Amino acid sequence: xxxxxxxxxxxxxxxxQEQHQPVKEAAEGVAAPSGTPTVIVDDLHIIYRVxxxxxxxxxxxxxxxxxxxxxxxxxxxxxxVHAIKGISFVAHHGxxxxxxxxxxxxxxxxxxxIAGLLPPHSGSVYTDGQPSLLGVNxxxxxxxxxxxxxxxxxxxxxxxxxxxKERYDEIVEFSGIGEFVQxxxxxxxxxxxxxxRFAIASAKTHDVLLIDEAxxxxxxxxxxxxxxxxxxxxxxxxxxxxxxxxLDVIEETCNRVIWLHKGQIKMDGDPAxxxxxxxx
Amino acid sequence: MSQPESAVADxxxxxxxxxxxxxxxxxxxxxxxRHGLRRAIARPSLPVYLRQLWDRRHFVLTYATSRNVxxxxxxxxxxxxxxxxxxLNAAVYYLMFGLILGQKDDLTNYTAFLITGVFVxxxxxxxxxxxxxxxxxxxxxxxxxxxxxxxxxxxxxIQEFQQLAISMGVLFGIVLLTHEPLTWAWLLxxxxxxxxxxxxxxxxxxxxxxxxxxxxxxxxxxxxLRTWLYTSGVFFSIHARxxxxxxxxxxxxxxxxxxxxxxxxxxxLMKSYSDDLVQKGFPHSSxxxxxxxxxxxxxxxxxxxxxxxxxxxERYGRG
Numbered sequence: 001x002x003x004x005x006x007x008x009x010x011x012x013x014x015x016x017q018e019q020h021q022p023v024k025e026a027a028e029g030v031a032a033p034s035g036t037p038t039v040i041v042d043d044l045h046i047i048y049r050v051x052x053x054x055x056x057x058x059x060x061x062x063x064x065x066x067x068x069x070x071x072x073x074x075x076x077x078x079x080x081v082h083a084i085k086g087i088s089f090v091a092h093h094g095x096x097x098x099x100x101x102x103x104x105x106x107x108x109x110x111x112x113x114i115a116g117l118l119p120p121h122s123g124s125v126y127t128d129g130q131p132s133l134l135g136v137n138x139x140x141x142x143x144x145x146x147x148x149x150x151x152x153x154x155x156x157x158x159x160x161x162x163x164x165k166e167r168y169d170e171i172v173e174f175s176g177i178g179e180f181v182q183x184x185x186x187x188x189x190x191x192x193x194x195x196x197r198f199a200i201a202s203a204k205t206h207d208v209l210l211i212d213e214a215x216x217x218x219x220x221x222x223x224x225x226x227x228x229x230x231x232x233x234x235x236x237x238x239x240x241x242x243x244x245x246x247l248d249v250i251e252e253t254c255n256r257v258i259w260l261h262k263g264q265i266k267m268d269g270d271p272a273x274x275x276x277x278x279x280x
Numbered sequence: 281m282s283q284p285e286s287a288v289a290d291x292x293x294x295x296x297x298x299x300x301x302x303x304x305x306x307x308x309x310x311x312x313x314r315h316g317l318r319r320a321i322a323r324p325s326l327p328v329y330l331r332q333l334w335d336r337r338h339f340v341l342t343y344a345t346s347r348n349v350x351x352x353x354x355x356x357x358x359x360x361x362x363x364x365x366x367x368l369n370a371a372v373y374y375l376m377f378g379l380i381l382g383q384k385d386d387l388t389n390y391t392a393f394l395i396t397g398v399f400v401x402x403x404x405x406x407x408x409x410x411x412x413x414x415x416x417x418x419x420x421x422x423x424x425x426x427x428x429x430x431x432x433x434x435x436x437x438i439q440e441f442q443q444l445a446i447s448m449g450v451l452f453g454i455v456l457l458t459h460e461p462l463t464w465a466w467l468l469x470x471x472x473x474x475x476x477x478x479x480x481x482x483x484x485x486x487x488x489x490x491x492x493x494x495x496x497x498x499x500x501x502x503x504x505l506r507t508w509l510y511t512s513g514v515f516f517s518i519h520a521r522x523x524x525x526x527x528x529x530x531x532x533x534x535x536x537x538x539x540x541x542x543x544x545x546x547x548x549l550m551k552s553y554s555d556d557l558v559q560k561g562f563p564h565s566s567x568x569x570x571x572x573x574x575x576x577x578x579x580x581x582x583x584x585x586x587x588x589x590x591x592x593x594e595r596y597g598r599g
Contacts, residue, residue: 036315037311037312037315037317038317039317040308040309040311040312040317041308042308042309042312043308088308090308090311112423112424115426116319116426117422117423117424117425117426117597118423118597119594119595124309124319125319126308126309126312126317126318126319127317127318127319128315128316128317128318130426132425132426133424133425137424138418138420138421138423138424138425139343139421139424139425141346141347141350143349143350143353143354144346144349144350144353148346148349151342152339152342152343152346155336155338155339155342155343156339156343156421156425156427157425158335158336158339158426158427160338161338184353
């Protein structure tokens with residue numbers, strides 16, 4: 001079996017990121033001693049199905065819909081979006097990997113695929129333990145108080161009642177929202193909401209943590225606190241992936257940066273080199 | 281069985297000895313195998329899945345309660361609406377069918393007959409409507425967190441169950457106010473509700489999978505459910521209407537799951553209903569038969585629905 005897979009190797013190496021091979025090699029030279037692999041992404045392709053997208057030729061009225069149906073043109077409003085086009089890399093214990101790229105370059109999709117939340121179209125993602133996306137906000141309800149949301153969010157991440165009780169005060173303390181915890185989340189400022197969400201999400205120990213734009217909001221004090229928390233998680237032999245448009249955050253937090261462009265890796269290496277090229 | 285890749289990874293997980301650093305010549309899948317890494321996506325076996333679901337029971341309960349709390353959080357009367365909504369529903373239906381359309385002939389206690397039917401039917405109806413949206417309406421949650429997806433339809437059914445518990449309190453009041461005696465049969469009401477809840481769960485699991493892949497389901501569902509409402513004997517007595525019809529047609533209507541649960545509840549709650557059927561000589565299923573039907577539907581729906589839902593576990597959230 002291993003032999004059969006080895007023969008696949010040349011085709012992967014023929015991918016466009018080949019021209020950046022020197023950079024990649026240099027980066028792995030730095031990253032390799034830090035530990036065993038935790039996440040391996042192997043020639044990953046992700047294709048989304050999008051409903052309700054209409055091209056210029058189609059108008060969204062009932063008559064056209066009927067005509068399409070009669071001509072048996074299938075489900076015309078369904079479009080496929082090839083969001084990730086063949087990505088391969090290896091992440092190790094203790095890595096904090098920043099992912100940069102323009103809007104729509106596939107950053108969030110890549111994180112979801114690593115978390116095992118989006119099935120690959122082809123290729124595969126191998127992980128050690130269960131990667132978790134710092135995306136607990138999807139489970140929270142704006143109409144409910146901070147208190148209820150903390151409990152709800154912790155349960156949504158799979159914590160037990162004992163763990164929730166144990167961590168509750170720490171979450172309130174870390175979020176720094178004070179007595180606002182008694183108020184509905186809909187009354188929070190965007191910064192307060194972001195702080196509470198990060199506090200809830202980071203209350204659990206994660207083997208592999210995926211953070212999507214969570215640090216963009218919040219004041220400087222909170223940013224410092226959350227960076228400390230991320231460093232601490234790296235220290236606990238975990239791997240952290242971080243998507244951010246704020247390049248300072250990435251430069252301060254990460255030891256490796258992957259630059260995505262149109263669903264492919266354009267560059268992969270140490271933060272200084274990649275960010276310099278990205279800014280250029 | 282169903283996840284060959286992770287099975288392979290499992291069997292070789294112990295083989296961590298060869299920990300040489302990746303040097304580009306090695307294939308990535310071989311590297312993953314050597315370090316015992318597993319594929320991120322794999323559907324767990326049914327027993328494992330059930331255990332995962334049990335582990336998430338706190339989430340399911342909290343999620344259901346939270347949804348009920350947030351539903352009325354904008355209203356000035358707040359949680360009082362949990363009681364007011366079923367009361368107003370009962371009042372509207374009584375006005376329509378009791379006073380204006382005058383359906384009272386066949387039955388001694390039409391008010392209790394009608395409101396029992398409405399509450400029992402709407403429990404199933406709302407569970408199914410909720411189930412249909414439980415996956416397609418929570419895509420962001422599904423794309424953000426790991427949990428057995430059956431937790432969502434389950435939470436929606438529990439949410440409706442919490443609502444029903446309040447409705448039942450209202451219903452008991454109405455039944456007693458309309459001079460029905462309090463009988464020993466009332467003790468069996470929880471069992472009837474449990475069977476109905478199991479049926480609702482199975483049905484909502486089934487519809488959750490259909491609704492998540494066939495988007496048009498949500499448009500179609502109200503019509504299906506309304507047709508079902510009219511054929512389930514909520515507003516009229518099936519036994520009285522079908523008295524002159526062939527036995528197979530009567531059986532078809534009586535065997536229909538909502539009519540089974542409605543009929544069962546009416547027998548248990550209202551002594552006058554059972555008496556009416558006997559005195560007026562309408563052919564009807566006996567109480568043991570009704571329990572048998574209810575048990576049958578609960579078992580079929582739960583096993584079928586759960587199995588059907590679980591089969592697509594790893595595909596939810598993609599479309």
